[in-house]
Amino acid sequence: MPAVPALAHAADLADFVAASPSSFHAAAAVAQRLTDAGFAPLDETRAWPVEAGGRYVVVRDGAVIAWIVPTDAGPLTPVRVFGAHSDSPALKLKPQPTTGRYGWLQAGVEIYGGPLLNSWLDRELRLAGRLVLDDGSVVLAATGPLLRLPQLAIHLDREANDHLALHKQQQTQPVWGLGAADSADLLAELAAAAGVDAARIRGYDVVTTDTARGAVFGKDDVFFASGRLDDLASVHAGVTALAAAGTDAGHIAMLAVFDHEEVGSASRSGAAGPFLQDVLERIQVGLGADLEQQLRALAASWCISSDVGHSVHPNYPDRHDPAVLPVLGSGPILKLNANQRYATDAAGAAAWHAWCAAAGVASQEFVSNNAVPCGSTIGPITATRLGIRTVDAGIPILSMHSARELAGTADLLALRRVAEAFFRG
The missing domain is CATH 2.30.250.10 (Aminopeptidase i, Domain 2)
Structure with a gap:
């Protein structure tokens, strides 16, 4: 049976999904939580402060980017981006x-x-x-x-x-x-x-x-069903982790929530658009970085692209790799693909496992059956645009792209804990 913190996290996720029936509502819900946590909203048309503290900008459709500038930030301060998306089919x-x-x-x-x-x-x-x-x-x-x-x-x-x-x-x-x-x-x-x-x-x-609300159910409350878990489960994990982060990490902790992932990300608010790059450049310029220092900072940075992946389905085992069989309740997944549909490489896998160990969280791996090619997500797009080291991860679910999807209750909290360890450094 999931521990009480996992059930509390699931209940909070149910509240978040109920408040986020569209990508625009999801961005507003993220902004409200950050405001409650003391983050300051910024306007893209005005100059931005560079002092230590938490800030966010919500101007582009259903996208929002939030970050914490550490107390010792300078031109070479790297960034750790936890990426997700706000839209759903x-x-x-x-x-x-x-x-x-x-x-x-x-x-x-x-x-x-x-x-x-x-x-x-x-x-x-x-x-x-x-x-x-x-x-x-x-x-x-x-x-x-x-x-x-x-x-x-x-x-x-x-x-x-x-x-x-x-x-x-x-x-x-x-x-x-x-x-x-x-x-x-x-x-x-x-x-x-x-x-x-x-x-x-x-x-x-x-x-x-x-309209149905998210709910915990099953033997020992192991399941959580809700609409829009793809990808509000990751958005929720990211915003709750960032809201609890401090200013002493030695890097800029950042949450990047994009719109339009489900239709290819090619928009001003999608991962293929300029939003994240614009925000990063403005922060770095504000910290006094020249072009060389900006590139050096990005070379020392990391991104976790968090999106849901497939759990093995007991009624369709032939659709999955016969050896790599992630299942609900056994931890978040690291997503790998030889054809770069996911951005994870060996260095990223090692880093992911280190963050999971720091969080005290078990991890699983996901790879597709060779005859059933996988989709893609924001990770390869972000890596291509910025050259930033990127890991694709998430939680395993069933019924992906259904009006109501199925997750493991314990996995939801586990993902948040990995995000917290990632932000801590």
Whole structure:
């Protein structure tokens, strides 16, 4: 049975996920936790202080970068970056989102990322995201349970259990009411949730998300199920670890939460964009570093790219490597791939195991079955952009990209403890 700290951490993660139904809400939730911990918010259009202490900047979509400048910081002070991402696969509202036919109100959506579409069936869904108003201001909006994607009854498709596959246009449009499409306005529901006039909305980025709260369950409470564990489990581990870090580490402790990982990271707020490099350069210049000193500092720096990976699935063992079989509850995973889909190398593996040992945490390894190539994540992108030594790691889960994913309760706290050891140095 997980210890009380692990259960408390899981309960706090459930709160964090509930407060983070979209990437924009996740960035705001991170900012609020950092503010509560004494971090100061910064504006990219203004000069930044360089004195010791914690700071963060949230300006780019659902991305946020936070850091602690140590008391002895100088031009050659290295950085330790714990990276994660705030977005998850979802259904995203299209332009003219109020649709419907045959007496049903429906939402016009497109597919964001690579969700397991059948997992979105027969769930109460909410809408969440940002609204941009006529004066350029941005407000966050999140409804209560509003939509549902109803599955066709077995009586009308006797072979559904043999070949369930949803047409991405025709069969993924949720229902949210009854009546003609011109009798209602889906954006008005969002505006009401945000407390603004719907006529003022000029733009929006809004996704669907599961309304069910994260929960611990199973024999001895070993499981934790929730939406958006990919990758809010890592974001939560990183922000809780950074909030507890001090100013005496001898390096700059940094949390970098990116948006748009699920669609390739190629955006101004994604890992392939300039956000992290911009922040690092401004910090280093503020500390008096010239170009050579900036490069020397980066050469002495580290990044942990933390994203979820696959646990061995007991019903599909043939999809996994036959020898490397990570399982829930046995610790975070170190992710390796010969084709650089993950950035971990031998030096990174040694460093990872040292941080785990310092944290008193057991670790597992993950590598793909040769016939089932793995995806990628922010680690190789960050290493490519900055030349910084990078380790890809995370926690093992099942049901990745489902509307509701499954983790090991103990692994969640273990990842945070590794992040804390990483920040301590």
